[in-house]
């Protein structure tokens with residue numbers, strides 16, 4: 366900090382206040398290229414969407430027509446909340462006439478939304494989960510948003526997004542917004558993971574932490590244990606293991622973004638395994654699992670389907686689901702080891718319990 370900073374009230378740092386999101390994005394590039402300017406402008410639009418959604422969420426309980434269900438079901442067969450639609454439309458509105466993004470694909474829309482006037486210049490597609498953790502929205506608990514930017518890969522003649530069926534390494538920029546006591550934006554362009562906090566008095570996202578690293582192990586396991594009898598035996602064995610060993614504690618908020626944020630900062634593992642009814646689990650690869658997998662790896666963590674690196678998975682359809690085990694390297698490996706163990710014993714016809722659980 367320069368000398369002038371010493372005269373400020375101690376809790377404020379001018380250097381910090383000036384490290385806004387768009388400035389930080391530009392610093393991630395070595396020169397002031399068109400790409401750098403485009404990505405910075407796109408991130409600023411995402412930040413604008415986050416500010417608009419923050420404003421709505423903070424007053425939703427006082428507004429008519431902001432909370433509750435719409436009565437519709439989405440392409441995933443899930444009941445849609447009014448806030449899902451509001452947030453979905455906010456992302457569309459902020460990118461209209463921006464010249465930046467040709468297409469938006471969201472878990473709330475069956476097909477990608479084209480912005481034809483942007484397409485001659487905007488080479489990108491933004492994939493997003495507009496409100497993650499919708500079940501929390503009506504009770505004023507934390508919710509989030511997840512986004513991933515991909516380069517337009519080729520023709521999408523039938524406009525179904527078939528060219529988006531690519532692995533997670535193709536993501537250029539990913540991040541999430543956590544609407545909690547503060548609004549936090551976490552992003553990565555493949556050069557580390559950085560977090561920003563919305564300062565409402567400035568209306569700007571200000572750098573909070575650079576190059577976040579997930580601890581290699583943490584005490585938290587985060588899973589919906591209500592699904593215990595719906596899981597495969599391998600997952601039940603893992604859960605019995607953590608129940609029987611000291612040093613583990615359960616945390617589950619019902620919003621992936623919040624649960625992942627805790628693990629990013631403090632370590633541990635989040636899992637949403639397959640169930641009898643839904644062998645691929647609940648989370649969507651392109652809008653939820655792949656973006657968070659990119660962040661986890663960038664922060665020195667790990668993300669797996671249980672048997673495969675999430676970033677390697679090539680979806681067959683844009684709304685495809687995938688099991689997710691994500692977080693600290695050691696904790697993700699432990700879950701994987703239970704799955705491998707069980708698969709091996711099953712193939713050998715050995716039905717007895719894992720030695721680790723006796």
Ligand code: AHG
Pocket residue numbers: 443494496497498499500589619620621622647
């Ligand atoms: P969304 O609100 O976008 O549909 O996502 C909800 C997801 C995720 O945020 C959370 O981890 C999980 O669903 C909770 O599901 P369960 O209620 O089945 O545990």
Ligand code: MN
Pocket residue numbers: 494496497498621653
């Ligand atoms: Mn979600």
Ligand code: MN
Pocket residue numbers: 449472494495496497498499
């Ligand atoms: Mn959602």
